[in-house]
Amino acid sequence: QVQLVESGGGLVQPGGSLRLSCAASGRTFSTYTMGWFRQAPGKEREFVAAISRGGGSTNYADSVKGRFTISRDNGKNTVYLQMNSLKPEDTAVYYCAAGTKYYTSSYGPHYDYWGQGTQVTVSS
Numbered sequence: 001q002v003q004l005v006e007s008g009g010g011l012v013q014p015g016g017s018l019r020l021s022c023a024a025s026g027r028t029f030s031t032y033t034m035g036w037f038r039q040a041p042g043k044e045r046e047f048v049a050a051i052s053r054g055g056g057s058t059n060y061a062d063s064v065k066g067r068f069t070i071s072r073d074n075g076k077n078t079v080y081l082q083m084n085s086l087k088p089e090d091t092a093v094y095y096c097a098a099g100t101k102y103y104t105s106s107y108g109p110h111y112d113y114w115g116q117g118t119q120v121t122v123s124s
Contacts, residue, residue: 009118
């Protein structure tokens with residue numbers, strides 16, 4: 001089992017940047033595919049990005065390609081989401097997730113563990 005704790009959210013102006021972090025407990029972090037999802041008020045949760053166990057493969061939602069970058073440091077049990085050129089429509093609670101069975105999946109039920117979320121608000 002793994003516990004996930006997100007951090008790094010906040011209020012940022014359109015065009016700005018934020019870096020989210022997700023720290024995982026346990027000694028098996030490198031065996032998990034990691035993903036980021038988000039949920040805006042009144043909307044369903046949606047996929048943002050995922051990264052393979054070793055970090056060699058990534059997958060992004062079309063809405064964030066070219067603006068967001070997912071990365072991981074298995075030595076620090078941490079996955080990151082660098083978010084650039086932020087837009088008001090990026091406003092949401094961002095969740096990290098860990099899964100063992102599927103490779104950089106964009107499907108939420110493929111992930112076994114979830115963090116509590118961190119709020120990102122993009123507004124002037």
